[in-house]
Amino acid sequence: MSLDNASAVVPVLEARGISKTYRQGVWPFRKRNQVLDGVDLTLHRGEIIGLVGENGSGKSTLMQILVGELAADAGSIDLRGSLGYCPQGPIVFDRLTCDEHFELYGVAYELTREERVREQQRLYDDLDFKRYADTRVDRLSGGTLAKLNLALALLADPAVLLLDEPYAGFDWDTYLRFWDLVGRRREAGRSVLVISHFIADEQRFDRVVELHDGKATEKR
Numbered sequence: 655m656s657l658d659n660a661s662a663v664v665p666v667l668e669a670r671g672i673s674k675t676y677r678q679g680v681w682p683f684r685k686r687n688q689v690l691d692g693v694d695l696t697l698h699r700g701e702i703i704g705l706v707g708e709n710g711s712g713k714s715t716l717m718q719i720l721v722g723e724l725a726a727d728a729g730s731i732d733l734r735g736s737l738g739y740c741p742q743g744p745i746v747f748d749r750l751t752c753d754e755h756f757e758l759y760g761v762a763y764e765l766t767r768e769e770r771v772r773e774q775q776r777l778y779d780d781l782d783f784k785r786y787a788d789t790r791v792d793r794l795s796g797g798t799l800a801k802l803n804l805a806l807a808l809l810a811d812p813a814v815l816l817l818d819e820p821y822a823g824f825d826w827d828t829y830l831r832f833w834d835l836v837g838r839r840r841e842a843g844r845s846v847l848v849i850s851h852f853i854a855d856e857q858r859f860d861r862v863v864e865l866h867d868g869k870a871t872e873k874r
């Protein structure tokens with residue numbers, strides 16, 4: 655087996671039998687909504703996977719479970735390496751600037767100042783938003799806020815990157831920059847799981863996993 659083939663089969667994230675039921679109300683009016691019913695998902699090194707499914711099929715729920723934000727009712731998750739997460743709603747502080755966010759996240763990720771500044775400059779260039787470095791987050795447009803959200807998830811160069819609809823609000827140029835960036839991550843052996851609603855994106859993924867009736871199936 656060549657090195658490339660060997661690395662391609664190394665799982666970096668393995669989720670097995672993930673189940674989740676949301677419960678609302680109190681007896682006798684209690685409602686149950688089983689969203690995930692034994693979902694299996696494996697992400698290999700250097701693989702870009704699209705997670706698709708109709709509205710309400712459980713994509714965000716699964717991603718929140720994978721990052722540990724939400725507890726599953728059953729199942730196991732095995733993660734090898736670091737994890738980056740870009741949620742649908744950015745986790746930012748209104749009064750801080752973009753630069754200040756990078757500084758804060760750099761400390762949280764335990765990067766040295768040099769490492770953080772190098773990555774920060776690269777991400778400003780890759781996503782083309784350096785001119786907003788000193789702008790407070792509550793004064794950014796929705797698209798620029800989405801760029802910052804994505805950049806913060808990438809700052810520590812995670813082995814596995816989970817993105818919940820990252821390009822809602824991106825203009826065409828940014829959308830293409832996003833896919834360039836994802837392509838470079840694939841080449842570097844990093845893995846990305848992207849929740850997507852765009853049929854047109856499906857050929858950009860190595861594999862597409864569809865959630866339906868609580869189960870995950872491979873689309874092609």
Ligand SMILES: Nc1ncnc2c1ncn2[C@@H]1O[C@H](COP(=O)(O)OP(=O)(O)OP(=O)(O)O)[C@@H](O)[C@H]1O
Nearest residue numbers: 676677687689707708709710711712713714715716
């Ligand atoms: N905190 C919650 N409490 C109760 N029910 C919830 C909660 N979060 C999500 N749900 C329900 O779980 C189901 C799956 O929601 P989820 O957001 O995971 O779907 P999705 O596939 O990401 O949807 P979309 O494509 O619309 O973003 C929906 O029926 C939703 O109403």
